[in-house]
Amino acid sequence: MLSYTSRRIHKYMAAKQTFDVERFFQALGDNTRLRILNLIGDQEICVCYFVEILGGPQPKISRHLAYLRSAGIVAVRRQGKWMHYRMIMPPHIGAAQILRQTLGWLREEKKMQADRARLTKACCSPAKYALLESAPLPITIQETSCEAGPPLRFLEASRPERRIFPSLSD
Secondary structure (H helix, E strand, O other): OOOHHHHHHHHHHHHHHOOOHHHHHHHOOOHHHHHHHHHHOOEEEEHHHHHHHHOOOHHHHHHHHHHHHHOOOEEEEEEOOEEEEEEEEOOOHHHHHHHHHHHHHHHHOHHHHHHHHHHHHHHHOHHHOHHHOOOOOOEEOOOOOOOOOOOOOOEEOOOOOOOOOOOOOO
8 A cells, every 4th residue: 555645646647647638739729829839949949039029028928838838838948037948749649740740830831931030030130139139049959859750859748858958157
């Protein structure tokens, strides 16, 4: 018989292993969240870039990013006062395939291409965007998914976090 603590840990771990398909599809059902996913692509991007490119207030953008986090689509890393977001593949194989197909479709949309072009300009000439002058530039993630399909550069949600970004002291 398991102790009370062991039962609670087991219950917690079982809950963490379930994938909420409804939440996943709801996350993909909003234009702002699709634009955010399009901008992230295979990079790690600071919230300030989303605010500048999408033209929305920071609390709104942060709420959408929190929704994507709770759906298991993005992960976050804090560096000082900056919050960096990157895409992760959901642990559910079907959801991962749908996300790949959705991202492929987004790359073909004119409005999404315009967002990506604005991101490139913001990253290459931060003086143009006064709010972004001290923001760190987006970093391309070099990890690849081990699932079948085109090699999109995502981190697996089920893998433990590994340090893939250089620290300031390196």
